[in-house]
Amino acid sequence: MCIICGSTEAELHFGGISCRACAAFFRRYHFAKRSDILCTCKTRISSSHPCRKCRIEKCKEAGLTIEKIQVGRDKHSNTLELSKNRQSLLAARVVFRETWNIHCAVFNWKQFEVTRNEVNNGVFDELNVFELSCSVSKDIDLTWKMIYKLFPSTGKLKKSDKIALLRNFIPKLWQIDPLLNYIRNFKKYEAMEQPDLEQIIINFYKGAMPEKGSMTDSEIVRIFKPFWSFYFHNMIQPIIFMKLKEQEFMAIIWLMFFDNGYSNISDECLEMCWNIRKVILRELRNYQIDGNCEESRLFETLESLEYIEKGERKLMEEMLICEINDLRIHDDFREILKESKL
Incomplete structure (x- = not known):
């Protein structure tokens, strides 16, 4: 079970247990341009996901860490260009072992x-x-x-x-x-x-x-x-x-x-x-x-x-x-x- 949203299909992502959707959210969040966010759970319907602030906190509690994101696959990074540095990126990519x-x-x-x-x-x-x-x-x-x-x-x-x-x-x-x-x-x-x-x-x-x-x-x-x-x-x-x-x-x-x-x-x-x-x-x-x-x-x-x-x-x-x-x-x-x- 995904500890973040309750989905019945969860697996190991970025060092923690989550579904694919929450793992994707975690990854997008850390590579997106963003300012400080506030909790909006009180204004949301009860059946929806937690707000972005609460959801990212749940991701952290579930063990997901930015250090375990494979930067070589990041589409949003403006500091790395795969086409120019393909070999160095592949060498730097960390493949975490099964745990x-x-x-x-x-x-x-x-x-x-x-x-x-x-x-x-x-x-x-x-x-x-x-x-x-x-x-x-x-x-x-x-x-x-x-x-x-x-x-x-x-x-x-x-x-x-x-x-x-x-x-x-x-x-x-x-x-x-x-x-x-x-x-x-x-x-x-x-x-x-x-x-x-x-x-x-x-x-x-x-x-x-x-x-x-x-x-x-x-x-x-x-x-x-x-x-x-x-x-x-x-x-x-x-x-x-x-x-x-x-x-x-x-x-x-x-x-x-x-x-x-x-x-x-x-x-x-x-x-x-x-x-x-x-x-x-x-x-x-x-x-x-x-x-x-x-x-x-x-x-x-x-x-x-x-x-x-x-x-x-x-x-x-x-x-x-x-x-x-x-x-x-x-x-x-x-x-x-x-x-x-x-």
């Missing part, structure tokens, strides 16, 4: 997060550990819808393979959420005092306790704070230092989803995962080449997979400690943690 899937993934992930928050009545970040474990079935459904949009070939998989892939992914989703949340709110968490952090930890576990025999606040902090410290120092902090772009994050997320190392998927599913991973890796490499990244950037980015796997293993221990202390965990999530996947 379609990871660019689409950025938009689809944002839609996923918005829908997920709406499903949880807008308080997803405030859920305690029990309430979060209750959202498993909803997460599986929303994740599958996102996957099918991005990779339609997954629709051919057997139901058992679809379920296995989704259930394999859920513990990883529990690592991705706090990671992305911390990165987006980095300044807030950096300025947070120790008592405030401890109160967040208390709230996360206390709501999952039975009415009788609950732990004190100090016991909650003593038992569970080391887990949060582990996640920060061994997963979140190393990935923050990488300063990954959104497209790189999306590549990492879907490399995790299509992990072909699991034993609970069929040979056909394994083959599909292998092929999709090749596509994602190729696009990740193309994205980094277009961004003039160092050759080592690819290997450094892939290291984040190891950090997230460490967090996933620690999650298993955390949930076991929750059960030992009689904290409620939804049966669906408990079964996913107990499944043998390797």
